[in-house]
Amino acid sequence: MKVGIIGLGFRLGYLGYVFKAIDSSFDIVGYVDPEPAGLPGLTEKGISVGKAYGSPEELLASEKLDLLMIGSPNHLHLDHIRLGLQAGLKVFCEKPIVTTIAESIELAHLMAKFGHERLMVGLVLRYSPLYKDLRTIQAEGKLGQIVSIEASEHIEPYHGAFFMRDWRRYERYSGSFMLEKCCHDLDLYNGVAGARPERVASFGGRKSFIPANDPAREGINDLELFHRKPSGWMGSDKVFDSDADIIDYQVAIVEYANGVGMNFHTNLNVPDQFRRFAIMGSRGMAEGDFVRGYLDVHEQLTGNKVVENKYAATELSQHYGADEQMASDLLESVRTGLELPVSTLNALEAGILALAMDEARMKKTVVDLRPIWDRFDEALHARAA
Structure with missing residues (x-):
């Protein structure tokens, strides 16, 4: 090939x-x-x-x-x-x-x-064993109707510092931190919700990677942690005095068209990082963490834990066993047309949600996505020129 x-x-x-x-x-x-x-x-x-x-x-x-x-x-x-x-x-x-x-x-x-x-x-992440198991459990009816979702993606200081030093620190190149890093997660929960996001509010800013928090001000000279992950194009050594215009924490609330509610939280300075979720349904709840490698499901009527899965990192993957599965499926799709678990449409919907979160954060208002979806669908279904 x-x-x-x-x-x-x-x-x-x-x-x-x-x-x-x-x-x-x-x-x-x-x-x-x-x-x-x-x-x-x-x-x-x-x-x-x-x-x-x-x-x-x-x-x-x-x-x-x-x-x-x-x-x-x-x-x-x-x-x-x-x-x-x-x-x-x-x-x-x-x-x-x-x-x-x-x-x-x-x-x-x-x-x-x-x-x-x-x-x-x-x-x-659509290819990860944990998410595939979650969607199977959902399809089997163990959760019932999805009601609300609590989710997060938090990264360690070395990774947060990378974003402050890399070209991704500029929104004109990255789009935003929420778009660049968290579109993975938003895509997953869009899939679980089973509908498009309709209204969004969000708050955030930068409070960790600022000059007042530079450990060098306290005489700490071992700053290898903040330079551990190399930066590429337009890289910088500046971390706490970075010229970045991205946030280092953000919270958002989302209402989907079918009434499902979600709150999402991201932070770039979490010493014990996690990427977890709790999905509440009318018949049960699912709780899991991609970083810590578990998926638990409790049923409503008895409170019993009916699923208790553990996941281990694989040798090849940077994403909890997902990279090699994505590679295998993509290669097969090129050869045979195999349908993939994530589409361009899914990616665009997750991206629009991330961008709406940033608009809501910057304007300090609730963003109504329905006019955007109207324009999007008109383009999506336009007759080919």
């Missing part, structure tokens, strides 16, 4: 290794990236990446590809997706696929023109 990469950063450098480990025929024949942060990792593992091209257009004109993989900074995704679709290729794009509502509408137009099956998205 001949593969081209636009944006060979750390993530696609890692995924290139995973895809190659899953299928030895996976062959990166060329890439485009002026600063390929993911290249050394592939080279160390003995994985060839073919020729470096000066532009996406040159790559597409020079190579006959089976798959185009996009890992460029988020604000460039739409242009690179468009080029791949226009070239007639199957395209995989890392999340988030776009960074604004306007881009979401434009991508919906592209889906109407080129079809949904041509674009695959890296919302990898």
Whole structure:
């Protein structure tokens, strides 16, 4: 399988290794990236990446590809997706696929023109064993009708510091922290809720990564923790005095079109990180944590714990056993058209929710998503030009 990469950063450098480990025929024949942060990792593992091209257009004109993989900074995704679709290729794009509502509408137009099956998205948590088990339990009726959801994604200080130092610190490139990092989680709970989000309120800001909290002010000189995760393009050494415009904590409440309510919380400075949820239904509740590796289900009538699953990290995966499953399914989808557990539509809906959370936070108001969905659906179902 001949593969081209636009944006060979750390993530696609890692995924290139995973895809190659899953299928030895996976062959990166060329890439485009002026600063390929993911290249050394592939080279160390003995994985060839073919020729470096000066532009996406040159790559597409020079190579006959089976798959185009996009890992460029988020604000460039739409242009690179468009080029791949226009070239007639199957395209995989890392999340988030776009960074604004306007881009979401434009991508919906592209889906109407080129079809949904041509674009695959890296919302990898849909492939995780824990989430697959949760959805099976839900389908079996153990939870009954979903009523409310409590969910969070919290990351350790080393990871939060990475966001303050990386290009993702600028919303003009990342879209926002909620979009860049938490679109995974929002997608999962959109799936559980079974409806689109309709109203959103949100609050947040930056309170941890500020000059007053710099340990160096207290004479602490061992700051390796905050530089442990390397940054790539536009990287900086500044952490507590970063010029970032992203938040380091945010809370949001969401009402879905079917009445399900959700509260979501993210924080970038949590020493004992967790990524957990509690889903309350009319017949039971599910509680789990992707980081700590468990899924418990209690039934309503007896209070008994009827599911008690444990999950262990795998050797390949950075995402709780999901990366290798995603690689396997994506490769099969390219070859046979296998239907994937997450779609471009799912990715766009999660992204629009994240962007609505940020709008609500910045404007200090409740955002009504119904007018956005009307515009989105009009684009999504537009007749192909």
